[in-house]
Amino acid sequence: MEALFSQFTFLSDQALQDRSFDPSTVEDLMKLFEIEAYKSWAAMELEGQREEEEAEESLQQAEAHLDSVLDSAMDEFRRFEEEMERMSREELDSLVRTGENAREMGNLMEKAASVASKRYIEAVMNSAAASMKSAWKGISSHKVHPS
Template structure:
């Protein structure tokens, strides 16, 4: 590009000094400027397109990496959730078995208490009846 500016400066000086200067020389030089500018623009455009494509590839790689991390995190979560669910189910089952055993013991103790109470009542009634019979037999009644 600098060579073109140098040549333009030379032609401008020549145009000022030479009355027979051919203006088509400047037009040819301007056409070269246009080609150089277009070439620079095309190179810059290609460079920007390549940078954009590289950025898209990098974004895709980052998205894929993020997706893999997200999938791994979800797999860990599912695994932890399933383990916690199994632990909770096992604990619930254990508590239910303990509650059933406790209920059976309570029923057994209740039955034993009822039986003992009934025997105590029977013994008390038998003692009272015996005391009454003895009292009637001796004709003395004690309270």
């Protein structure tokens, strides 16, 4: 483009100084300007398309990276959720076992208390019966016998 400007300046000077100057030479130069401008426009258009393609590729890479990060985060969340569920189940199972053990212990203690109270009642009854027998013997031995 710089060479065309130099040529245009030269032809302009020549047109001013030479009355026999052919204006078609300026038209030919203007066509060269037009061709050069078109080449520049085409080069800029290609550069714009290349930059657009690079931007789209970068965007796709960024989307792929974001998808990968989101997938990793979701996988980690699922693992965390599964671990929490497993721990909750273990805790619940432990509490259920503890409750069952306490219930069984309560049943055993109830049976033991029932057996102990029956034995206590039997011992009291036996003691009362023995006291009654002893009292009866004592009463019987103090009786005056008619003879």
